Amino acid sequence: MSLKEEIISLARQAKEAYYFLSQASSEEKNKALQEVVKSMERRREEILKANQQDVEEGRKKGLSKALIDRLTITEKRFESMVRGIREVVSLPDPVGEVIKMWRRPNGLLIGKMRVPIGVIGIIYESRPNVTSDAASLCLKSGNSVILRGGSEAFRSNQAIVEAWKEGLEGAGFPASCVQFVPTVEREAVNILLQLHEFIDLIIPRGGEGLIRKVTEISTIPVIKHYKGVCHVYVEEDADLEMAVRISFNAKVQRPGVCNAMETLLVHEKIASSFLPRIGEKLKNAGVEIRGCPRTKEILPYAVEAKEEDWYEEYLDLILAVKVVKNIDEAIKHINTYGSQHSDAIVTSSYSRALKFLREVDSACVYVNASTRFTDGGEFGMGAEIGISTDKLHARGPMGLEELTTYKFIIFGEGQIRE
């Protein structure tokens, strides 16, 4: 069998599994997930061993320390992976929910019902826990999934998928509910991304380069999870203590994630009182500040920001700071340089709060809270498969509901169109 035939056959099986899964009840799906928990635990040693091999090979290849860290499944991370499946069991099943239903003048009763999307392809990089996290969310929402992880985690991903297949079969589910691309050949991804006949949605998880490549090649719809260039804007009337607390949290609490602040915007009227206070705290936390000329006047330890800095997702202890004339300049800056992810204003003005909420064109717009809350769990949606920076289908945190589509169900009594 050629590689192409192999990938097509794998996708065809996934589509058949989807027909099975789309009809499974919540009880059946939960039972299957519980079987997977058991088989994951049974195969713990195997999975950890496969992971060790990946890690050793990664070291030989000279992967960076950060990459090796992301690749490693510690005992704690293994536990958290298994707990993740249990948490998905406890989440409500969105499938079958009738979002609305209405009667037409001719008596037709029309309902909009949530149904699974179909076959979802997940293309991701080094972290092997994505394998199990993505599979559990897809299964619970009635979708079959085709997984293609990074080559450096190949053995780990394969071992996790084998445990999954064993669990699924134990519950009487087709093993092909969770498919794994059994090769590290890059050509496999190119083939996969053309199979719109079998695959309904592609979700790439990883760096900007991966996402761009996938979007360019794919003839299947893609939901992108691009970078988060998040802003906090401090208004002239802000409670400065609150502004310090929120800005510090948004930058420092976990700088390596997409909802961390990358640029701080400050109203010119309070720049000289606010910047020294937040600057001191940030400096003590080891944050490098890249400021506009006015910021540099106030904070002598700031380095000069270049035009590129306003676009930058540092994911690190670096912060761009700009003093602006007013809220209009702040909003314009965010809509121009931001990534439509998460942006916050700190203000005590009712009308400026509403203006900011209305005019900032981002997935999540905050008043007086840290951008770090952009997260499926924090929003109360349960686990998330990612945070969409796209506008179509799903925007912001994507949970189980966002892994469904809908169909119209129409109850008639013989109606015809005149």
Add this chain to the structure above:
Amino acid sequence: MSLKEEIISLARQAKEAYYFLSQASSEEKNKALQEVVKSMERRREEILKANQQDVEEGRKKGLSKALIDRLTITEKRFESMVRGIREVVSLPDPVGEVIKMWRRPNGLLIGKMRVPIGVIGIIYESRPNVTSDAASLCLKSGNSVILRGGSEAFRSNQAIVEAWKEGLEGAGFPASCVQFVPTVEREAVNILLQLHEFIDLIIPRGGEGLIRKVTEISTIPVIKHYKGVCHVYVEEDADLEMAVRISFNAKVQRPGVCNAMETLLVHEKIASSFLPRIGEKLKNAGVEIRGCPRTKEILPYAVEAKEEDWYEEYLDLILAVKVVKNIDEAIKHINTYGSQHSDAIVTSSYSRALKFLREVDSACVYVNASTRFTDGGEFGMGAEIGISTDKLHARGPMGLEELTTYKFIIFGEGQIRE
């Protein structure tokens, strides 16, 4: 300016217009639409004249009678185009609706608010009324629009857009809310489909060839409006009079549209009583029947159906007919050969009605009603921009709501993440 620069400049202006439009109130947008009604009426002669030139040139080029008919703006069609704008004025504005809102344990108040998508590109074929229909739906939902019609309707479309721009400016709106690609060069479309920086969504309206080409080239998300291979399945327990009425309506009332029936499936137990009744009526209406072997035994005037017939969207007085063993075979046939558009069962069985609704994987699934109801107006959504055969973002009839996305608005009181 090169063609590329020209298209980019046009898209950039559309994006700026979107920022304006997204902030316009419903009242302001309705006022602008009413100004457009006036300017359309003022420019009636100009539009009809431009259309006559298109029609004459079309005749010279030897366009088919059907194409010339679709191209022609009669007085009646002009009236209906203007009435269409008035109807959109009367529809509720979806922008700003808060779909849901909830409070988190930490006090954060999180809402999901409908907002416009941004800049929408519509690529369509010969019917010039699409120009005005699409513009009014996009404007009302706060989106700016870039229109690219067929070359044979170039003068008509241009004249309609000029009237639109005059009306918009009269209401103090930027004329660039409605942009028109001012050339028939094909390269312009290729350029347009790469401008994901400025354009958020592409909706192609036309034949399968156009849609496939657009999908292949575009780096912008596309919502496809493919063909409708719609089925009616008559169960063994169906009220045969109702089954005749529904099947006849679904095939004959308007055969050239996507929600017309293309294949009739009949349970084997009633084939010999039902097929002669519907067959006679269809024959008298001039319908050619292409049947499976069993159908041919019962209806001697049927011609033999080939494998391709089960995939075919005839859009004509032709019908494929197949006798099936049971509901499972019917559902499998629909999910295999259909186009996930609109499918109906005629039955008196409660459990088979529910089974069909659940297992048929189509945008609109009917019990005891004609597939011809799949339409934004008939569903009570007001006007429609099309009927999506995609599963992402919008499925089935797309009205104003489906031309919006959402953003999360978060009201805090100083919350930070621990």
